[in-house]
Amino acid sequence: MPNEVAPVASGDGFSDDQRYEIDRAIRAAETVSRYEFSVYVGGVDAEPRAFAERLHASLIAPTRSVLIMIDPAARLLEIVTGSVVRRDLSDEAVRLAAVAMESAFAEGDLVGGINRGVSQLAAAARQPQTLHASS
Amino acid sequence: MTHQAPQKSRTAARRLVRRAAAALSAGLVALVLLPVAAFADTPEAWEDAPAVSGLEWLVVLFLIPAGLFVVISLLAALPSMISDKGYEPGQTWRSDAEWFGGASKGVDAADSVTPAEIEAGDAERGGTSGKW
Numbered sequence: 604m605p606n607e608v609a610p611v612a613s614g615d616g617f618s619d620d621q622r623y624e625i626d627r628a629i630r631a632a633e634t635v636s637r638y639e640f641s642v643y644v645g646g647v648d649a650e651p652r653a654f655a656e657r658l659h660a661s662l663i664a665p666t667r668s669v670l671i672m673i674d675p676a677a678r679l680l681e682i683v684t685g686s687v688v689r690r691d692l693s694d695e696a697v698r699l700a701a702v703a704m705e706s707a708f709a710e711g712d713l714v715g716g717i718n719r720g721v722s723q724l725a726a727a728a729r730q731p732q733t734l735h736a737s738s
Numbered sequence: 739m740t741h742q743a744p745q746k747s748r749t750a751a752r753r754l755v756r757r758a759a760a761a762l763s764a765g766l767v768a769l770v771l772l773p774v775a776a777f778a779d780t781p782e783a784w785e786d787a788p789a790v791s792g793l794e795w796l797v798v799l800f801l802i803p804a805g806l807f808v809v810i811s812l813l814a815a816l817p818s819m820i821s822d823k824g825y826e827p828g829q830t831w832r833s834d835a836e837w838f839g840g841a842s843k844g845v846d847a848a849d850s851v852t853p854a855e856i857e858a859g860d861a862e863r864g865g866t867s868g869k870w
Contacts, residue, residue, distance in 0.1 A: 618823060
């Protein structure tokens, strides 16, 4: 369905400032969690979960990656976590971040929701530094 | 005798009210009329003020303030008019898809992934779906 709408003006997408803000949030998240984050914003022309998994599979290191797919027109959100990420980032924690993002999106705050979700996922995926390693 | 005393006091009260009303109205009249004394003419020693035409009056009192209003509000609105606001809350997404931190080939890379690769690559993947 999004393909029916021709891309009109570039002003409808993100501005440079907003792109920078999202890039910075992703970089901060990767620094915090040591996992790869990727955010896709745009139309989905297939079944959303399958499309998100395909995007995730095409990343460089899928097992160590988190993919967030957002379709603002269809109001869809998909988060895919790789198998290695999943050891630290439970599906419950992902669900919590998704709810935080959805509430921001419902208010119309797309950039803020992305930033909040990415940082929340990173915080949940962060492996706490073990000061006393148990033998 | 017994019913004369209240009558007397009633007339006294009525007199008091009448006197109060008279005093109040006199005060009001004085308050309104007294400032008349302040409406004095300009002193003789002063120069005559130059005559102001209707057009001049209009320009100074209305056109110049209105012009300043327009210029100042334009200056205030200019920065936000010039800058690219980008996606604003509540808009529908009409732009092309954007992928941050995605595959270098872009979305085309996802199209070339076969279902077998998806299954083989990472069967243990997790995540969630949502709508808003």
